[in-house]
Amino acid sequence: MKNLSKELILETAHRMVAKQGMEKVNLSKVATVLGTSHAAIYKYFTGKEELWTALASSWLNHELAILFPFETENYSSTKAIVHDWLWSLSESKYQSYLREPxxxxxxxxxxxxxxxxxxxxxxxxxxxxKVASKIEDNELLRALLLAFSWFSSPAFADKWLLIDFKKEFEGLWKLVVAGVSE
Structure with a gap:
């Protein structure tokens, strides 16, 4: 057995969930694959919910790494930054949905x-x-996220394959862009 760590537990759980689905994986099975006891995992996570939340957060952070931070040095307008940031969020979640259901x-x-x-x-x-666009209005920023939630919220993921994802995104952008200052 390798030295047990939070990272090793998360990596192992990730492989298992990606292959078998979260319904078929539990702490005991993760421990068995790691060659340790179920109790040893409790030194790192209080239970399955904490492990799964940490795993989901770690995975999501990796999937959205392009946004943290979003590179803006080659942009000349706020509108282009907001557009590409929203597209990066949407495309990242779409591709994640396809790649690792x-x-x-x-x-x-x-x-x-x-x-x-x-x-x-x-x-x-x-x-x-906010950092990428330099827009200080948190209400506007939340409204932009809400407006584009169709393209980023998992609640709609099963519909994404039924539409022309990029075309629909650009159609919504045309409606919203007037509210984003240069």
Missing amino acids: EMFKLYTTYIDGNPMVWARHIEDLVGSL
Whole structure:
């Protein structure tokens, strides 16, 4: 057995969930794969919910790494920054949904389904967009996220394959862009 750590537990759980689905993975099975006891995992996580929330958060942070921070040095307008930031958020979640559906399901359950964790996720997104765009109006930033939630919220993920994702995104952008100052 390797030296047990939070990171090793998360990596192992990620592989198992991605392959088997979260319904078929529990702390005992993760411990078995790690060659340790179920109790040893409790030194790092208080239970399955904490482990799954940490795993979903870690996975989501990796999937959205392009936004933290969002590089703006090659942009000449706020509108272009906001557009590309929103597209990066949307495209990242879309591709994640296609590439790792079981991890996306875990994220949907343990981040989107937990109001406190969801609120932190939204505040992280607002903070990233604020820094990138230099827009100080938090209400406007939240409104932009809400307007584009069709393209980023897991609640709509099962509909994404039914639309021309990029074309629909650009159609909404045309409606919204007038509210973003240069």
